[in-house]
Amino acid sequence: MSDTILWYATRGAGVVSLILLTGVVVLGIVSAMRWQTAAWPRFLTTGLHRNLALATLVFLAIHIVTAVVDPFTALGWQAAIIPFSSSYRRLWLGLGVVAIYLLLAIVVTSLLRPYFGQSAWRAVHWLTYVMWPVAVIHGIGTGTDPRFAWMLAIEAGCIGSVVAAVAWRATAAPHAAWRRLPAASPQAQKWS
Amino acid sequence: MELIARAAGAESLAAHLQRLGPMPALPSGALIAELEASGLLGRGGAGFPVGRKWRAVAERAAGGAVVLANGAEGEPLSLKDRSLMAARPHLVIDGALLAARAVGANDIIFYVGGEHATAQAALRQALAERPGDVRRRTRIVTAPAGYVSGEESAAVHYVNAGDARPTTTPPRPFERGVGGRPTLVQNVESLALAALIARRGHAWYQGLGHGRARGIGLLTVSGAVNRAGVHEIELGATLSDAAAAAGGLRGDVRAVLLGGYFGGWADLHEQWGLPLDAPSMRARGLALGCGVVHFLASGTCGVEATAQLMTYLASQSARQCGPCVFGLSAIAGAAQRLAAQSAQPGDLDRIVRWSRQVTGRGACHHPDGAAALMQSALQVFADDFVGHQHRRCLTISQPARVAVA
Amino acid sequence: MGEVLEIDRIRCDGHGLCAELLPELISLDDWGYPIIKPGKVPPSVVEHARRAVDACPVLALRLARTAAAVAR
Numbered sequence: 001m002s003d004t005i006l007w008y009a010t011r012g013a014g015v016v017s018l019i020l021l022t023g024v025v026v027l028g029i030v031s032a033m034r035w036q037t038a039a040w041p042r043f044l045t046t047g048l049h050r051n052l053a054l055a056t057l058v059f060l061a062i063h064i065v066t067a068v069v070d071p072f073t074a075l076g077w078q079a080a081i082i083p084f085s086s087s088y089r090r091l092w093l094g095l096g097v098v099a100i101y102l103l104l105a106i107v108v109t110s111l112l113r114p115y116f117g118q119s120a121w122r123a124v125h126w127l128t129y130v131m132w133p134v135a136v137i138h139g140i141g142t143g144t145d146p147r148f149a150w151m152l153a154i155e156a157g158c159i160g161s162v163v164a165a166v167a168w169r170a171t172a173a174p175h176a177a178w179r180r181l182p183a184a185s186p187q188a189q190k191w192s
Numbered sequence: 193m194e195l196i197a198r199a200a201g202a203e204s205l206a207a208h209l210q211r212l213g214p215m216p217a218l219p220s221g222a223l224i225a226e227l228e229a230s231g232l233l234g235r236g237g238a239g240f241p242v243g244r245k246w247r248a249v250a251e252r253a254a255g256g257a258v259v260l261a262n263g264a265e266g267e268p269l270s271l272k273d274r275s276l277m278a279a280r281p282h283l284v285i286d287g288a289l290l291a292a293r294a295v296g297a298n299d300i301i302f303y304v305g306g307e308h309a310t311a312q313a314a315l316r317q318a319l320a321e322r323p324g325d326v327r328r329r330t331r332i333v334t335a336p337a338g339y340v341s342g343e344e345s346a347a348v349h350y351v352n353a354g355d356a357r358p359t360t361t362p363p364r365p366f367e368r369g370v371g372g373r374p375t376l377v378q379n380v381e382s383l384a385l386a387a388l389i390a391r392r393g394h395a396w397y398q399g400l401g402h403g404r405a406r407g408i409g410l411l412t413v414s415g416a417v418n419r420a421g422v423h424e425i426e427l428g429a430t431l432s433d434a435a436a437a438a439g440g441l442r443g444d445v446r447a448v449l450l451g452g453y454f455g456g457w458a459d460l461h462e463q464w465g466l467p468l469d470a471p472s473m474r475a476r477g478l479a480l481g482c483g484v485v486h487f488l489a490s491g492t493c494g495v496e497a498t499a500q501l502m503t504y505l506a507s508q509s510a511r512q513c514g515p516c517v518f519g520l521s522a523i524a525g526a527a528q529r530l531a532a533q534s535a536q537p538g539d540l541d542r543i544v545r546w547s548r549q550v551t552g553r554g555a556c557h558h559p560d561g562a563a564a565l566m567q568s569a570l571q572v573f574a575d576d577f578v579g580h581q582h583r584r585c586l587t588i589s590q591p592a593r594v595a596v597a
Numbered sequence: 598m599g600e601v602l603e604i605d606r607i608r609c610d611g612h613g614l615c616a617e618l619l620p621e622l623i624s625l626d627d628w629g630y631p632i633i634k635p636g637k638v639p640p641s642v643v644e645h646a647r648r649a650v651d652a653c654p655v656l657a658l659r660l661a662r663t664a665a666a667v668a669r
Contacts, residue, residue, distance in 0.1 A: 031654070034612065041617045042612065042613060042614050042617060043614050043617045043618055043652055046614065046652060046654070113656065114651075114656065117656075118608075118655060118656045175610070176610065178511065178514070178517050178518070179511050179512065179517075180511070181510075181511055182507070359607070360605050360606065360607050360608075512606075512607040513606040513607060513609070513630075514609060514610070514611045514628055514629070514630040515606075515626060515628065515630050518627070518628035518630075519626075519627075519628070522627070545627075546627070549626045549627065549632070553606065553626075553630070553632070554606055555605075555606040555607045
């Protein structure tokens with residue numbers, strides 16, 4: 001009985017983590033795009049981005065702990081700490097471990113940004129575009145049930161929103177274009 | 193004449209030593225004291241007391257300072273630095289060597305604008321005439337073309353990283369500059385004057401000058417004069433003296449640009465007796481700056497001239513700070529519309545607001561200088577601006593296109 | 598002693614979060630760049646100032662303790 005609960009908790013927490021993480025990524029892009037309205041200021045976007053990321057960590061903790069202590073999966077802590085060391089679905093599970101480490105690096109550098117400095121923070125933050133796909137693939141690969149329609153719908157929704165957000169960002173004019181120096185430096189005009 | 197010569201060509205080391213004698217062996221503390229007593233002010237544009245600057249670097253140096261002789265001369269109307277380097281390179285080198293001894297530096301950089309070919313060649317030749325220990329401690333760095341590359345933090349940034357754009361201060365170069373070491377960035381004319389004061393004493397320098405002004409200096413006189421060029425004056429000489437030194441005014445003149453693009457306009461009739469020295473001019477809200485005196489012929493429209501000046505200054509932004517990039521561009525745009533007599537209603541008010549908004553909000557003083565120039569134009573050419581706002585030019589514009597550089 | 602807001606004008610990219618979080622001291626110019634009221638940060642808004650410094654996406658703002666520093 002308790003085994004089933006743990007198993008459902010693992011999968012449930014995993015799905016919630018995916019949805020939350022997708023929200024975090026989309027909000028990060030919305031923030032970089034400087035989107036705002038009169039009713040939705042920028043600090044709301046960045047605040048939500050941060051809070052959802054921390055909420056994601058909570059659900060990921062549930063996801064991992066329930067998976068490890070579940071006697072049915074016989075995973076053990078090693079599988080959760082060392083990537084690709086489990087006997088069960090080695091590759092897909094291992095990707096999940098990789099994603100966790102990437103996420104931890106991103107979160108820690110963000111929480112301690114003044115100490116790491118802006119360039120280090122930026123470099124690590126761009127790893128999001130590795131971390132999120134890896135997490136999605138982990139979710140798809142470790143799914144044991146036949147694909148339920150609702151699960152497919154959630155996955156499609158998550159992937160769709162990130163793809164849309166990335167496309168929005170990729171096609172936008174760069175915000176820092178004003179910093180670029182013009183091609184030639186004009187001579188002083190002869191004016192008198 | 194001390195700083196420039198009538199004869200063409202660079203003064204050789206032999207001629208330099210014959211004219212002035214050997215470089216004095218003043219200890220560092222004594223040299224700085226002489227400069228402080230002389231009241232010598234810097235000639236790069238800021239007018240900061242030279243002795244105090246050397247002392248500030250010396251206090252932080254602990255033997256590892258750097259001297260950067262600034263001969264970038266990015267100000268389009270100024271010719272004095274390149275003329276000085278071309279005519280008396282050894283005087284400039286002496287000044288740099290004395291500065292190095294005074295502040296405890298073993299690394300001397302001559303930062304010379306790439307376009308000033310004659311000056312570069314003269315300096316190179318002059319350094320080659322010097323003994324090995326001087327050659328080993330000195331080098332010439334070619335400054336990239338551009339208005340802001342002569343700014344002191346930009347010069348240091350270029351030497352450090354090949355990027356001649358100003359950096360955020362603090363720390364200023366005298367605290368942390370080339371290679372992270374305390375760096376004295378000093379205009380070449382200031383160094384030349386320091387070399388003269390070291391030989392002749394502060395009393396000699398104090399004995400020169402008109403009225404309450406002390407010392408001598410170089411002006412670049414241009415525009416509606418008969419003999420444009422670099423002229424050496426005793427500070428405190430008036431604007432009319434400067435015009436006379438340049439062969440007198442050519443035709444009717446109503447306005448003069450003082451201090452260059454970084455300075456401001458003044459009404460000629462009001463300022464005909466203006467003593468040309470930094471403190472007197474500052475008291476009247478004007479600036480000697482780098483010694484540019486440009487007379488605007490009455491037939492040239494001040495609004496059009498100012499629009500061209502502002503367009504140039506906007507284009508010379510290093511493009512690092514939003515207020516400078518957008519503010520100067522907006523001001524220049526409005527000035528151009530006014531010059532073309534196609535101004536939008538409220539353009540004049542917008543210029544005033546934008547000028548106030550950009551001042552003090554960049555990493556360097558470029559936007560401040562541009563805004564101050566604009567303000568001075570609005571004052572001196574007030575009637576012309578109002579006329580242009582109403583689609584009427586009070587001056588028949590005659591672009592005479594006299595080449596200055 | 599007190600604290601003063603300092604800004605790195607080169608880093609500033611005109612995001613404007615600082616003005617949202619500290620309207621008492623920061624307003625935006627015509628192009629979205631911050632205009633900071635000079636002088637010490639009043640104790641009543643110091644916490645908001647800290648939030649604003651933290652929220653800047655490019656870390657252009659900082660709170661300096663020295664009274665000699667001047668906000669530009």
